[in-house]
Amino acid sequence: MSQFDARNISMVMDLYELTMAGGYYSDDLMAESVTFDVFYRNNPDSGGFAIFAGLEQVVEYVENFHFSKKDIDYLRGLGIFQADFLQYLAGYRFHGDIYAFPEGTVMYPNEPILTVVAPPIDAQMVETAILAQINHQSLIATKTQRIVRSAAGRAVSDFGARRAHNMDAAVYGARAAVIGGAVGTATLLAGQLFNLPVSGTMAHSWVMYYDDEFTAFKKYAEKYPD
Structure with a gap:
């Protein structure tokens, strides 16, 4: 289950993960x-x-990880899975071990960064979601670290929500940015969920509302002096 809504995200998997699991x-x-x-x-x-x-x-x-009745009904409607396999999925829970680097660890190509040791069904069904989470957040953390190094001691903060690929990406991207060295984020939900420092300035729309830039900046500074 996602940390910030009630969706069951166990079904975030490619179809072939489940057809292979059915074969196993x-x-x-x-x-x-x-x-x-x-x-x-x-x-x-x-x-x-x-x-x-x-x-x-x-x-x-x-x-x-689990399959709800709604999930099982949907899978049954596809007409490609055996009834006994669907019954197995209805009571399924993951069985296996996961070994991984601590988050924030420097890593290099062609070395194992996360290992799943489990029965083939278990390892297969979690593959898609594991890759999605690791690939996205590691990419953001890596890019942030490069920016932080280029900033040479100046603070770097995440303001990436409006350019993120969706709202989930905005929240988890903010988390990854802080892992990569950002001092905080402008995304409030990320700050709330992960206890991250939040910060922000003002938008161009604020400046446009006033007659001149000086007044706009002065008004904002008076309201938020810090």
Whole structure:
């Protein structure tokens, strides 16, 4: 379950994850253990390293992974899954172990950054969501770290919500930015959920409302002197 709404996000997976899981089930591969390693091949923008982020959301996802009755009804309606497999999914919970770097760790291409050790069904079904969380947040954390290094000691804050790909990306992107070295964020929900410092200035619309820039800046400074 997401931290900031009531959706069941267990179904954030590619269809083939579930068809493969169904195949493992029908072949009775329930007791075997497999190892899935998460790694990446190239650093973003040819940088020298990347920053690991997104682990907290991976853990949250795995701990809350389940299929609701609505999910099972939808899957049954697709007409491609066996009834006994759907019954198995109705009571499913993740069984396995996850090993990972601490968030904020420097990482390099072609090394395992997160490892899932679990039966093949379990490892397969969580693959899509794990990659989505790690890829997005690690990318933001890495970019932020590069900006922080270029800022040479000057404070860097996240103001990325309005350019994020959606509202979830805005909130988790803010979190990742702080992991990457930002001192805070302008996104209030991220500040509330993750106890991040929040900050902001004023928009151009404020300046446009007043007759001149001096008045606009003076009014804002009087109301918010800090």
